[in-house]
Amino acid sequence: MKVGYARVSTLDQNLDLQLDALTKHGCERIFQDRVSGIADKRKGLKEVIQYVRLGDTLMVWRLDRLGRTMHHLIQVVNDLNNRGVSFHSLQENITMDRSNAIGQLMFHLFASFAEFERNLIRERTELQLVQEDA
Numbered sequence: 001m002k003v004g005y006a007r008v009s010t011l012d013q014n015l016d017l018q019l020d021a022l023t024k025h026g027c028e029r030i031f032q033d034r035v036s037g038i039a040d041k042r043k044g045l046k047e048v049i050q051y052v053r054l055g056d057t058l059m060v061w062r063l064d065r066l067g068r069t070m071h072h073l074i075q076v077v078n079d080l081n082n083r084g085v086s087f088h089s090l091q092e093n094i095t096m097d098r099s100n101a102i103g104q105l106m107f108h109l110f111a112s113f114a115e116f117e118r119n120l121i122r123e124r125t126e127l128q129l130v131q132e133d134a
Helices: 016-024 043-051 070-082 102-133
Strands: 002-007 029-034 057-060 086-089 094-096
Touching: 002 016, 002 043, 002 094, 016 029, 016 057, 016 102, 070 086, 070 102, 094 102
Parallel strands: 002 029, 002 057, 057 086
Antiparallel strands: 086 094
């Protein structure tokens, strides 16, 4: 079974793009959150992780929808793999399961890029705030 997880950071943002993509790719059930990726408590993420079973595939629109740090992404995906659940990110076209060394390598590379991108955004935001205060 393909199971989706979609997340936006704020209540103002729209989930439609992610939901459409996950549905198009065959997700039979989609869990959602409207909370920052760095938040510790994401109800939808907790529910989807508990829901998926051996042989299922958890799908996300982009890696940064699942988590904002490489450590967290790796932790979640490794937990899924240990339970026999595959992981697939649509935008990066990464499928990760125990039998695919290339998928594991690509996942780690893209997780690093996602964390790097998040850090750049945070630095730009902080710099903008400093410039506005000056």
